[in-house]
Amino acid sequence: MHRALSLIRRRAVSAVPVLLIVVIATFLMLEAAPGDAVDAYLLSAGGGDAALAATLRAQYGLDQSLLSRLFLYVAALGRLDLGWSVAFERPVLDLVRERLPATLLLMGSATALSFGLGSLLGVVAGSRPGSLRDRALSVGALTLYAVPGFWLGLVLVLVFAVALRWLPIAGLETIASGKHGLGRALDIARHLVLPVAALGFIYLALFLRVMRASMAEVWRQDFVLAARAKGLGRRRIVWRHVVRAALLPLVTVLGLQSAGMLGGSVVIESVFAIPGFGRLAQEAVAGRDAPLLIGIILTSAVLVILVNLLVDILYAFLDPRIGASEASA
Amino acid sequence: MSVLRRLLSSPTGAVGVALLAVIAVAALSAPWIAPGDPLRIAGPALLPPFTDPALPLGTDRLGRDVLAGLLHGARTSLIVGIAAAAAAIIVGSLVGTIAGFAGRLVDEALMRVVDAFQIVPGFLLALAFVSVAGGSLSTVILAIALSAWAQPARLVRAEVLSIRERDYVAAARVLGMHPVEIALKEILPNALPPVLALAAVIVAAAILTEAALSFLGLGDPNVVTWGSMISEGRNVLRAAPFLSVIPGIGLVATVLGVYLVSEAASEALGRGGRP
Numbered sequence: 001m002h003r004a005l006s007l008i009r010r011r012a013v014s015a016v017p018v019l020l021i022v023v024i025a026t027f028l029m030l031e032a033a034p035g036d037a038v039d040a041y042l043l044s045a046g047g048g049d050a051a052l053a054a055t056l057r058a059q060y061g062l063d064q065s066l067l068s069r070l071f072l073y074v075a076a077l078g079r080l081d082l083g084w085s086v087a088f089e090r091p092v093l094d095l096v097r098e099r100l101p102a103t104l105l106l107m108g109s110a111t112a113l114s115f116g117l118g119s120l121l122g123v124v125a126g127s128r129p130g131s132l133r134d135r136a137l138s139v140g141a142l143t144l145y146a147v148p149g150f151w152l153g154l155v156l157v158l159v160f161a162v163a164l165r166w167l168p169i170a171g172l173e174t175i176a177s178g179k180h181g182l183g184r185a186l187d188i189a190r191h192l193v194l195p196v197a198a199l200g201f202i203y204l205a206l207f208l209r210v211m212r213a214s215m216a217e218v219w220r221q222d223f224v225l226a227a228r229a230k231g232l233g234r235r236r237i238v239w240r241h242v243v244r245a246a247l248l249p250l251v252t253v254l255g256l257q258s259a260g261m262l263g264g265s266v267v268i269e270s271v272f273a274i275p276g277f278g279r280l281a282q283e284a285v286a287g288r289d290a291p292l293l294i295g296i297i298l299t300s301a302v303l304v305i306l307v308n309l310l311v312d313i314l315y316a317f318l319d320p321r322i323g324a325s326e327a328s329a
Numbered sequence: 330m331s332v333l334r335r336l337l338s339s340p341t342g343a344v345g346v347a348l349l350a351v352i353a354v355a356a357l358s359a360p361w362i363a364p365g366d367p368l369r370i371a372g373p374a375l376l377p378p379f380t381d382p383a384l385p386l387g388t389d390r391l392g393r394d395v396l397a398g399l400l401h402g403a404r405t406s407l408i409v410g411i412a413a414a415a416a417a418i419i420v421g422s423l424v425g426t427i428a429g430f431a432g433r434l435v436d437e438a439l440m441r442v443v444d445a446f447q448i449v450p451g452f453l454l455a456l457a458f459v460s461v462a463g464g465s466l467s468t469v470i471l472a473i474a475l476s477a478w479a480q481p482a483r484l485v486r487a488e489v490l491s492i493r494e495r496d497y498v499a500a501a502r503v504l505g506m507h508p509v510e511i512a513l514k515e516i517l518p519n520a521l522p523p524v525l526a527l528a529a530v531i532v533a534a535a536i537l538t539e540a541a542l543s544f545l546g547l548g549d550p551n552v553v554t555w556g557s558m559i560s561e562g563r564n565v566l567r568a569a570p571f572l573s574v575i576p577g578i579g580l581v582a583t584v585l586g587v588y589l590v591s592e593a594a595s596e597a598l599g600r601g602g603r604p
Binding site for chain 1: 442
């Protein structure tokens with residue numbers, strides 16, 4: 001436990017400058033945009049005079065200099081205040097907190113699907129390297145990896161929602177269904193099948209390929225030879241020795257793909273009209289809502305850091321050869 | 330040239346090269362097979378495929394020729410994919426070389442910036458950039474490059490760190506070469522091969538990112554892209570599913586071609602199975 005704690009402490013310290021760079025870079029990028037949130041608001045409200053614009057700018061602090069606004073923003077961040085969303089007229093933190101659970105559910109389920117099924121198929125492919133089964137699975141995985149997630153989502157909708165009518169087309173749950181508890185959970189699960197499949201299948205291919213390559217590596221090692229020399233059965237060697245050693249690189253991929261999956265969920269949520277974090281990003285873009293967009297980018301950065309921290313802790317516990325000090329390198 | 334022959338001798342390589350050749354020919358011949366603006370109205374709306382020989386793949390909701398869109402879309406995909414990957418690799422290589430070659434402080438600062446770009450989901454970054462800079466083809470290319478340069482930077486830095494201690498670099502230093510000359514003439518060329526192995530993956534990712542951006546309506550509205558065609562077809566998904574399915578097949582074929590060639594090439598170059 002002590003190892004994990006010191007890892008967390010060191011990670012927290014090193015995350016601060018990186019997050020600061022993220023904030024400053026995003027801030028400067030959005031500053032370069034022509035027009036600000038007040039312009040967007042006036043446009044959507046059907047116009048207004050210069051006095052109203054000036055009042056609004058003063059109200060949101062948009063009339064101050066760039067440096068002082070950046071400073072104020074960072075100071076507010078220190079108090080966990082992510083600012084005020086102009087498009088939604090609500091605090092950014094509330095919006096993020098409201099939208100994040102749906103996306104975490106989507107990402108978590110998709111990760112479980114891709115990790116579980118992907119590594120299993122990777123074992124099937126990697127247990128006999130070079131066999132027909134191996135080649136077929138590898139090419140299949142590569143093809144799947146080439147499919148854009150949003151297009152896979154649309155094709156799945158066409159087949160399972162439009163043609164077969166097995167699953168709902170979009171949304172996170174049936175609107176005003178009046179369901180509670182288990183019934184509601186089942187309803188949400190039904191709605192999540194297609195988006196989770198669209199997001200998860202792409203990464204399934206990634207895990208399959210990493211598992212397969214990792215197993216091919218392990219097959220060449222001495223302890224596998226020793227297990228063979230002992231006269232162990234092939235099945236036993238595969239599961240007890242090769243798979244166990246080959247799983248470690250997969251855990252690393254789990255952390256590496258988290259940023260990609262978060263980005264992918266933006267598009268998947270748009271395809272399936274899921275009111276999640278990714279949709280929020282798109283709405284922030286549409287509403288020229290700079291504070292919201294910075295808040296979203298910052299939250300996603302923190303999320304990726306947290307996932308990677310979890311993965312490192314997991315890694316340190318899984319691989320006894322590695323102390324936490326090396327795991328963080 | 331033996332590498333090319335070995336590339337074509339493996340089934341994956343041959344299929345990959347064939348796929349890319351078809352896409353490249355489609356992209357290059359677009360102005361001759363489907364002359365004029367692919368966004369103009371060419372016939373009745375929602376014409377199904379294989380019914381009119383003049384419009385073999387049918388028309389979309391506004392009566393635009395799907396075949397013309399497909400061919401011109403191939404152009405956009407290839408241009409954006411290659412240009413964004415090239416920009417990302419050039420910037421990444423320069424930053425990586427500087428970080429690996431300059432002193433500790435510069436290295437530390439640059440690597441924190443690389444960290445920052447790697448923890449923000451690349452797609453969100455590209456999304457934000459395009460929304461700020463406006464949807465034109467060049468801003469889309471810049472946005473994708475912005476989200477992709479960190480990985481090659483990290484790779485080049487690691488290579489540079491190992492190369493700078495080699496004897497021939499020490500020899501160049503003894504000869505009195507300027508550090509910038511050493512970095513550009515001696516170190517960078519030798520640090521590049523592993524990055525070029527990564528290039529195919531970056532091109533593929535760039536093509537997919539471009540498609541996703543234009544699917545969300547953030548691309549250049551005056552240019553046909555496969556992503557925008559899929560998004561357009563989505564409005565009539567029930568009545569005319571072919572409008573979304575056809576450009577998607579183009580995307581899969583292109584990205585798969587890039588992956589297959591990259592895999593066959595790394596096998597031919599004896600790098601072994603890279604995941």
